[in-house]
Amino acid sequence: GENVEQHPSTLSVQEGDSxxxxxxxxxxxxxYFPWYKQELGKRPQLIIDIRSNVGEKxxxxxxxxxxxxxxxxxxxxxxxxPEDSAVYFCAAPPDFGNEKLTFGTGTRLTIIP
Amino acid sequence: xxxxxxxxxxxxxxxxxxxxxxxxxISGHDNLYWYRRVMGKEIKFLLHFVKESKQDxxxxxxxxxxxxxxxxxxxxxxxxxxxxxxxxxxxxxSSRDGGDEQFFGPGTRLTVL
Numbered sequence: 684g685e686n687v688e689q690h691p692s693t694l695s696v697q698e699g700d701s702x703x704x705x706x707x708x709x710x711x712x713x714x715y716f717p718w719y720k721q722e723l724g725k726r727p728q729l730i731i732d733i734r735s736n737v738g739e740k741x742x743x744x745x746x747x748x749x750x751x752x753x754x755x756x757x758x759x760x761x762x763x764x765p766e767d768s769a770v771y772f773c774a775a776p777p778d779f780g781n782e783k784l785t786f787g788t789g790t791r792l793t794i795i796p
Numbered sequence: 797x798x799x800x801x802x803x804x805x806x807x808x809x810x811x812x813x814x815x816x817x818x819x820x821x822i823s824g825h826d827n828l829y830w831y832r833r834v835m836g837k838e839i840k841f842l843l844h845f846v847k848e849s850k851q852d853x854x855x856x857x858x859x860x861x862x863x864x865x866x867x868x869x870x871x872x873x874x875x876x877x878x879x880x881x882x883x884x885x886x887x888x889x890s891s892r893d894g895g896d897e898q899f900f901g902p903g904t905r906l907t908v909l
Contacts, residue, residue, distance in 0.1 A: 715896055726900045727839070727887070772839060782827060782891070783852055784898065786839040
């Protein structure tokens with residue numbers, strides 16, 4: 684089955700600096716890679732996703748990069764703000780057409796004002 | 797549109813008791829998923845419904861867990877009898893037919909004493 688590893692488990696950055704979270708996956712057939720943000724006491728919410736036919740996708744201060752050869756993808760947050768503090772999860776489906784998600788262990792991001 | 801809702805938000809029961817969790821997906825979403833996060837670890841897949849049919853139940857831990865989705869609308873997840881290791885946050889998610897994004901509910905925090 685799919686195995687997703689996520690690093691780091693915790694990350695503290697100064698407000699205004701950038702944050703990078705990395706994930707690796709095992710199943711080369713995976714083709715969809717979402718990132719979820721879970722604020723304290725709230726539900727996980729999709730913040731950005733990428734399909735395997737592109738290498739990078741950007742949405743304002745958030746970007747995701749994908750390296751299919753190396754089987755890893757990363758979340759980049761620039762100009763971090765206090766509201767970016769949350770737990771971030773990467774995920775991948777095991778193979779094409781299989782919709783269940785395998786999640787990474789999560790990264791607790793803290794933005795220091 | 798109304799989001800995914802779950803009931804109850806919290807449940808505290810004693811070992812050996814029965815608990816039933818409910819999930820109401822977004823109206824019109826054929827896909828319904830159950831996930832669980834135990835003790836701050838990764839969010840783990842339990843099962844996937846397409847309408848009223850179980851598409852994939854490979855993540856169900858054992859036969860103490862029973863999920864139903866009669867009529868293809870809301871779903872229930874029953875744990876009987878509950879054990880200490882069942883404690884965690886149970887998330888429900890739904891998605892459209894052919895859609896990628898899974899919309900998560902707020903979760904039910906289950907504590908088994």
